[in-house]
Amino acid sequence: MKHAPAYRLATTILHGFDEYRARFKEITADASRRFRDAAWRETQQASAERINLYKEKIDVTLGRLKRTFDPEVVSHCECWREARNHYAELISLRLDYELAETFFNSLFCAIFHHRHIRNDWMFVYSSREDAAHRSGIDLCRRKQVNGDWQAALKWALIDAPFENRFAEIDQDTHLGATFLQQHLPSAMLDDDDTEIELLNSVFYRNKGAYLVGRIIGGGEQVPLVLPVLHGEGFGEQAGGDASLSLDTVLIETDEVSIIFSFTRAYFQVEVAVPREFVDYLQQLMPHKPEGELYASIGFFKHGKTELFRALNRQVAKREEQFIIAPGVRGMVMAVFVLPSFRTVFKIIKDKFDPAKDVTHAVVREKYRLVKRHDRVGRMADTQEFSNFIVRQDHFAPECLEHLLEVAPSTVVLKGDKVIIKHCYTERMMTPLNIYLEQCSDQEKEMVLKDYGNAIKQMAAANIFPGDMLLKNFGVTRHGRVIFYDYDEVCYLTECRFRHMPKSQGNDFQGGDTLSIGPNDIFPEEFGPFMFANKALRDMFMAQHPELFDPEYWLELQQAIIDGRVIDVYPYRNKQRFAGSIGQLVY
Template sequence: MNTTPAYRLAATILHGFEAYRTRFKAITLDAQRRFQEGAWRESQQASIARINLYQQQVDDAVERLKRTFSNELLTHCEVWREARSHYAELIRPRLDVELAETFFNSLFCAIFKHRHIRNEWMFVISSRKEAAQRSGIELCRRRSIDGDWQAALRWALEGAALHNPFADMARDTRLGAALLNKTLPGTIWQAKDAAIELLHSVFYRNKGAYLVGRVTGGGEQVPLVLPVRHQEHAEQNTEGVPRLHLDTVLITPDDVAIIFSFSRAYFQVDVAVPNECVGYLQRLMPHKPAGELYAAIGFFKHGKTEFFRALNQQVAKREDVFIIAPGVRGMVMAVFVLPSARTVFKIIKDTFDPAKDVTPDIVREKYHLVKRHDRVGRMADTQEFSNFTVHNDHFDPECLAHLLEVAPSTVTLKGEKVVIKHCYTERMMTPLNIYLEQCDDEAQLAVLKDYGDAIKQMAAANIFPGDMLLKNFGVTRQGRVIFYDYDEVCYLTECHFRAIPAASGDDYLSGGNESFSIGPNDIFPEEFGPFMFANPERLRVFKQLHPELFEVRYWQGLQQAIVDGRIIDVYPYGNEQRFVDAAQ
């Protein structure tokens, strides 16, 4: 038996990874029970626990390493070189090799404070060959249509093993078949070889269970997602088990991409072979980066690894350079982008504009809050990096000069290298204020509607954005409005929504009425308009679309619902797509 220090180091790291995977799997597998029982609050807690789990297990493993090995050995890069080789052999038979490599990387970075990032000592490049033999585990179940789409949908729902009975399976499958008849390409609908294929794994999130796969036929394919939910306002069956209904049928790539959006909470889904599951999902959503899909199924740390590798490859192509982000410059963050990578980088400035009463530590906690919270499809996911190092000629000179000026404690030059001590990355979007200046009237009406919907849906999830300026929201390629500036975000229940006293007049904010005091958490919805819109016509249209946002009682009602323990539904598809009328 190999007992060298390097081998024992590798074995100790693998022990820590296995402990992480065991706990991760236990939380994930319990999602079926939580859905079956309608334990929605418990589901939220499980989601947070699973996000926190990774860092907890890394911290535990680091402590174990420090107890087991001397500091001299732990900080010797050549020992890690040998340990990397042993570790690659130890994990070779596993079905989650890529996740195990990321865990090794996390421990290396914890020991070396995110320095010495070299493939010799950690897995900058995966040891798993792209052409590696497939596991042989069957990912999907498949059924030919044989001219009966309703029967095929019944097979799809019954085979998911959701345990709860459906309230009216015949109605659900009839509505689903009618929708497919209306929306499927004719070549698939009429094809003799038409078939439905679904992943064995069920994707749980919030109050939904999602069956994911595709419809094929006539040499074509479209993605397929079947969202299943508890019956609304219906009695339970005789055993006290909530009944289910099919909520809609989704087959467009954009609809499916929104289900797997970077702005949503991670799915609770048990997958035997993560990279094969991600590969399948990429065939359904070719524009989705692998990193986003790993994050979507819960492996957000490996999603970060995939993102980092893809970014390095993109930077190496030298198609463009890092530039200052278009739009209004932030008061707290310095923001730059690599356009070809569709990625935004955010750095906390050394000093903030006087209007911002926050500290760097508060800003970091706000970003952590959003990471742990249900983002309800309206808040961008972030990745956090330390000691991010790039050659200085990858920067536009104006951009680099700006970063060195506003964040000298975070951005430094070491020879020809730019070292960024700490930064966040997000998916690049078009700032809402810029989008409104460029879009036509029809798109403007749609995006103003979605802007208000975004604010309402965040509020329903107990999130108040704080600063609702247009520049703090972005627009995705699907036209969805996403919030991405978190330095003033807070829980809705922490806010004190107030009406302006009638006797205060227009000068209350300037102190014209000494008897009217304003607390730090006081918010006056009547005053939102001027802060949100400089354009009076856009404000008029927005107020027509969302008049309740300017009413104190609306916000107070949401707060009361949250305090009462209600979990307000936020659907990842439009209400007009739901079978809700037939399901009630």
């Protein structure tokens, strides 16, 4: 029996999606082996491969469509209407139906260049929006505490699918139990039915493995995350310790939210039912947007779908207009916001300020670099949109006027529609320069400390931000400092850190001349460049004197060149267990 072109179109797309999912699952499933063997470089490569995989499989499937079907078939919207209906039926019983819908959308947008965005022809809204059903798969394992918190934590660790042994499990669980008994609500501690519930899957990222779930009892629940690490030096030096340890116990919603932050690399975690998995995570982090949770477990393209749907819902309320983002206007990007949506929209200007010696192509490549790289909790994740269409009356007049002036090749007014041919989105933050103008003296000290830590942690991940001005960093609702301006970002190992030659008058001692190459950087000159305010500069230099020493940067460079993978943990050092049994550092 010969099937209609629309049906074959749907099955061809689904075949491409199956290829994508099969390889995605292979890479993810191998995370446990990489953790067991401390294959840290391979871990970084696998993370980048999995990010690149989506576009690779879209391109392969697109080529297959163009080879298999006549142009009038693939370019006919009515054919896609039929194909959408067939596809919705084909995926109706799948556990990953929403990811399959996003894959279909990506092919439609590739064919029609992000035009004709209508629910008739693609999945602007999910085919199961009103008819979602539960899979019946139990995602979790559970154990009643019965007053013995140490035994419950032992169960959590020993029953997890780790192949390495725990070096000091009695000590680790004693420390964890002590922490829980000191910090959990009394109603939970006193309830005979209190239980620990953990997702069956282990979350792997960088050098860490995380057990994620919650504690339920006394009519309350708190999230629970148990980070597990290898011994010092394992995988990087002879004699490193292959055994495991419990690094800390996390039970605060904000702490767990930071672990799943939009500023970090995506987890490698096996997910049987994506929708139900994300629903569970959202119970632990109710303020975390759904799209960010999908992205955090590797489904960043579907995270973009959820972001788009959430934006459509917010715009439809007509409660406010897009406005120019607060803060200093950028030299490369024009930035606007919908204030209540917690997202900024960034458009590359047609012409850059003279101080910026980059091109449009270079800027896009910098954003791709950050997307692929480990963001170590210090660089904002981005989503990229093309041919984004919004009604003119959704923009404040001065905002639209500004966009049309600085980016006329990207922002076009057609009738009552604004067409934005290309833009990036990032999570909204308070620009660091504005935060410093409004905060207390104590908050200044804390945020400057974190500003320096952000620079150090990016450097440890082989990233140099280039432009370290305060306006290029933001402060999250958790008070963390995040870098978000990527047009000058580069690998740390590409930089040439130099001492300033000593001079007498206009002459440099020893006959030196100050010849400066494009990658030359003089850390001793950072101070005045970063801070016009001398009081802030002095405070920062007292907190982070090493940042102004070229030797610090050269030593860090050498460590990276030598193959050392420097991890940055998503919780504070003072929260980590340390010292002898019975002693806690948090």
